[in-house]
Amino acid sequence: MDLKSKNASPVLADPGPINKSRLGIHSSMMPCSQSGASFSSSILTAPRKKPGKLDDVRSNGWLDAMHSSSPPRKKIVKDFVVEHASDDIDIVYNSWMLKYPSALNSFDHIINRAKDKKIVIFLDYDGTLSPIVDDPDRAFMSADMHSAVKGVAEYFPTTIISGRSRDKVHELVGIEELYYAGSHGMDIMFPVQDTASIDHMGYVRSTDKQGKEVNLFQPASEFIPMIDKVFKTLVEVTKAITGTKVENHKFCTSVHYRNVDEKSWLAVAQCVHDVLKDYPRLRLTHGRKVLEVRPVIDWDKGRAVEFLLESLGLSNNDDVLPIYIGDDRTDEDAFKVLREGNRGYGILVSSVPKESKAFLSLRDTSEVRDFLKALVKWKEHVDKKN
Numbered sequence: 207m208d209l210k211s212k213n214a215s216p217v218l219a220d221p222g223p224i225n226k227s228r229l230g231i232h233s234s235m236m237p238c239s240q241s242g243a244s245f246s247s248s249i250l251t252a253p254r255k256k257p258g259k260l261d262d263v264r265s266n267g268w269l270d271a272m273h274s275s276s277p278p279r280k281k282i283v284k285d286f287v288v289e290h291a292s293d294d295i296d297i298v299y300n301s302w303m304l305k306y307p308s309a310l311n312s313f314d315h316i317i318n319r320a321k322d323k324k325i326v327i328f329l330d331y332d333g334t335l336s337p338i339v340d341d342p343d344r345a346f347m348s349a350d351m352h353s354a355v356k357g358v359a360e361y362f363p364t365t366i367i368s369g370r371s372r373d374k375v376h377e378l379v380g381i382e383e384l385y386y387a388g389s390h391g392m393d394i395m396f397p398v399q400d401t402a403s404i405d406h407m408g409y410v411r412s413t414d415k416q417g418k419e420v421n422l423f424q425p426a427s428e429f430i431p432m433i434d435k436v437f438k439t440l441v442e443v444t445k446a447i448t449g450t451k452v453e454n455h456k457f458c459t460s461v462h463y464r465n466v467d468e469k470s471w472l473a474v475a476q477c478v479h480d481v482l483k484d485y486p487r488l489r490l491t492h493g494r495k496v497l498e499v500r501p502v503i504d505w506d507k508g509r510a511v512e513f514l515l516e517s518l519g520l521s522n523n524d525d526v527l528p529i530y531i532g533d534d535r536t537d538e539d540a541f542k543v544l545r546e547g548n549r550g551y552g553i554l555v556s557s558v559p560k561e562s563k564a565f566l567s568l569r570d571t572s573e574v575r576d577f578l579k580a581l582v583k584w585k586e587h588v589d590k591k592n
C-alpha cells in the first residue's frame with residue numbers, strides 16, 4: 207500500500223453535522239424494556255413504540271446476521287444439504303478443505319515460499335489463541351499456547367490484532383515481545399525505529415507501561431468521548447435483558463448476546479439499533495455472538511495490517527511473507543488485503559465450513575498452537591544450519 211498517497215486521516219466523509227446535544231444526554235437513555243423481566247417475549251409480537259419499528263432490525267439483516275454468527279455445527283452442515291451423521295459432517299468439512307487446505311498439511315509449501323523471506327505474523331485473539339467461552343473476561347490462553355506465541359515472537363515480528371481494547375488484550379496475552387493492536391486496529395502500539403517515510407501518518411511518540419519509547423497510532427481518537435457515552439447508554443438500555451454484556455474498548459464498544467435467551471436477541475438488536483440512530487458517525491459490525499459499534503472511519507484490521515507492514519519497514523512483497531491467523535468476520539478485512547495484494551497467507555480458524563477470503567484453514571486453537579510451534583521448530587532448524 208502506498209500510505210503516502212492515502213489521506214492521512216481515515217475518517218470518512220461526515221454523514222452529517224454532529225449535534226452537540228447528542229454527545230451529551232442521549233434520547234434513548236431509557237431502557238428498551240419498560241417492563242423489566244417480561245420484556246423479551248412481548249417485544250417479539252408487538253411493536254414497542256412506532257409501527258414498523260421491529261421490522262427495522264429484521265429487514266436490515268441484523269437479526270439474520272445474529273443468528274448466523276457462531277452457528278451450531280449442525281446448522282452449517284444442514285446449509286450444505288447433508289444429513290446429520292458425524293461421518294457426513296467430516297465429508298463436508300473435508301470437501302470444504304479442498305478450497306481452504308489445512309495450514310498444517312500445507313506447511314512444507316509455506317516454508318518453501320518463506321525461503322529468503324522474512325515471515326511476519328499477525329494473530330487475532332478470541333477464537334484463535336483462546337477458545338470461545340461464555341464469559342469474555344475468562345477467555346484465557348492455555349500455557350501451551352502462551353509458550354507457542356512467545357516462541358514465534360522470538361523469531362518473527364508478531365502482532366496481536368484484536369477487537370478488544372489494547373490494554374485488555376495485552377493483559378490477557380501478557381507477552382512483552384509482541385506488538386499489540388486493539389479495537390480492531392484502531393489503537394496500534396509499535397516499536398520506535400526508522401519510520402521517517404510515514405511520519406505524516408499521524409502516529410505519536412509515547413511510552414509503554416515499562417517506560418520504553420514506542421509509537422502510538424490511534425486514527426479514531428476523536429471518537430473516544432462518543433464511544434464512552436454510547437457505551438454508558440448501551441449498558442443502561444440493555445440492562446433489563448438478562449445475559450447481555452457491554453464492553454468498552456475505548457475506540458469501539460461491544461454488546462454480547464451469547465448468554466441471552468434467543469427469544470430476546472431481537473430486543474438486543476432493537477436496543478442497539480435505537481441508540482445508533484442518533485449517532486450517524488458510528489456503525490455496526492457483527493462478530494461471534496456480539497454486536498460491535500465502531501466509528502464510521504475507513505479503518506479495519508486489513509488497514510492495520512498494511513499500516514504495520516509499512517511502518518515496520520516490511521512492505522516489500524519480495525522480501526516479506528505475512529501470515530494472518532483469525533477466526534472472525536472482522537479478520538476477513540485482513541484476509542482480503544493479503545489475498546488482493548497476493549501477499550502471504552490468510553489462515554481461517556474454523557471447525558465448520560464457511561466462505562472466507564483466507565487461503566488456508568486450521569480447525570481450532572489447538573491446531574493454531576501446533577502451527578505456531580511448527581514455525582518455531584522450522585526456524586530453529588534453519589538457524590542451526592546457518
Ligand SMILES: O=P(O)(O)OC[C@H]1O[C@H](O[C@H]2O[C@H](CO)[C@@H](O)[C@H](O)[C@H]2O)[C@H](O)[C@@H](O)[C@@H]1O
Nearest residue numbers: 331332338339340342345368369460464494496
Ligand atoms: O478480534 P478478537 O480478538 O477475536 O475479538 C473479538 C471479540 O472477542 C471477544 O468476544 C468473543 O470471545 C468471547 C470469549 O470467548 C465470547 O464470549 C464472545 O461471544 C465472542 O464474541 C470480546 O469479548 C469482544 O469484545 C471482541 O470484540
